[in-house]
Amino acid sequence: MSTQISERQVNEAGHLLVGGVDTTQLAKEYGTPLFAYDTSIIRRQITHFKAIFEKANVKYQISYASKAFATLAMYQLINKENIHCDVVSEGELYTAKQAGFPMNKVSFHGNNKSISELTFALDQNIGCIIIDNFYELSLLDQLTQDRKQKVDVMIRVTPGISAHTHEYISTGQEDSKFGFDLNSGQADQALEQILAAPYLNMLGAHCHIGSQIFATAGFVGAADKMMHLLIDWQAKFNFTASVLNLGGGFGIQYTDDENPLAPETFISAIIEEVKQLSSKNNFPCPEIWIEPGRSIVGSAAISLYTVGSSKSIPNIRDYIAVDGGMGDNIRPALYEAKYETVLANKMNEPANSKVSVAGKYCESGDMLAWDQMLAKPTAGDLLAVLDTGAYGYSMASNYNRNPRPAVVFCEDGKSQLVVKRESLADIVKLDITLN
C-alpha cells in the first residue's frame, strides 16, 4: 500500500481522511474534482530535509522547486517553514511576490528567460538568477549595467550524467536543452564572461540531473563532476565558488512496486562526496543547495473524483470514468506515470474488482490508472488518486474547456479552500467575441 494510505486514516464509516478531514465531506463541501493536501506532510518533509543537513554539519539551503505546486497559499506555507524557493517564470515569481514571499530567498531558473522576466526579477531584487545560456548571460550583463544594479548569479551546467528516469524528465545528459555544457568547455567560458561583468556576482554552479530518480549514483556522479569543476575554476581562474546547487529530483513512491530511497540516503551521499572532495583538494566546502519539488509536495495530496459511467468489455477490461482526467493530471498521458487509487467512501469494503480509471476528456490516452483493485464501484462513489501533490494542479489545463479543479489544505481535522474551482464564466473570461 502506498505511503499515502498509511499516512491517512479511515474513519468508522469507512471513509478516507486527509489531514483528519473526511474526504466525503470535502467532496460535499467543495465538489469534485478536488486536490486535497495534508499540509502536515509538507511541513514534516521540510523538517526532515533540514535535519539531514543539520546532522551533517554543513552549510546548506533548501530551495523548494515551486513548479511542482505553486499557489499563494503554498508560497505562504513554504515561507513559514523558512526555506527558499525557485521559480521558472514571471508568473511563478509574481505569485510568490503576491504571497509575500521574501524576494531575496528566490532563485530564478529557465532556459529562455525574456527581457521582461529578467527586468521583473531585477525590479524585485531577486535573490539569485541561475543563468542558463550565453544569450541570457549577455542580456543580464547589459541590463545590470544599464540599471547599475548588482545581482547574485550561478550558472546551470549540464554535467553529462544520465539519470535513470523517463527520458522526458531527464535533464543532466549532455544532449539537453538546459544549461552550459561541461565537457566542451562552455561552463568555463561562461564563468570568464561573468567574472568580467561588472554587476554579476558569481556564487557558484548549479546542476539538475532529472526528476523522479531512484538511485544515488547519478547524484554522486553529478556532485563529483561539479566539485571538480569548482576546484578547476579555483586553479584556472582564481575564483572560489561559495555555492554548489545540486538541484532536485529525489524520487517518491507512487505504487506498491516502487521502492524509492529515503531522502537521507540521497542527501547523505551527496554531502559525503562534496565533503570528501573538498578536504582531499583543500577546497573550502561550498554551501550545498538542493531544490526538491516532488519530494516535498508529491505525497501530501490526493485527487478526489466522482465516479460516473462505466463500461465492461467481456474478457478484455472493465472501465470506470470519473469527472476529471488529463486536464487535472496530465502525468499518465505524458510520462505513462502510474498511480494507485482507492474508493474513498468504501475503504472498509474488500478491494476485489479490477477496473481501469478513465478520465472524461476526448482522448483515448486520458486514463488515470490501469487495472486497479477497488471495492466494487458504482456511480456516485468517490475515487481518490493518491500522491498527486506534485505536477498535478501545476500542470492543469482547460482542455475541452473543462474548468480546473479546486484545491484545499487540510490539517488537524480542518479544511481551507486555497484555490477556487474555475467557473464556466472563467472559461470564457479571456475570449473576445467578433465585432
Ligand SMILES: Cc1ncc(COP(=O)(O)O)c(C=O)c1O
Ligand atoms: C532546475 C530544477 N530544479 C528542481 C526541480 C525539481 O525536481 P523534483 O520535483 O523532481 O524534485 C526541477 C524539475 O525537475 C528542475 O528543473
Ligand SMILES: N[C@@H](CCCC[NH3+])C(=O)O
Ligand atoms: N513535470 C514532471 C517533472 C519535471 C519537471 C521539471 N523539470 C513530472 O510531472 O514528473
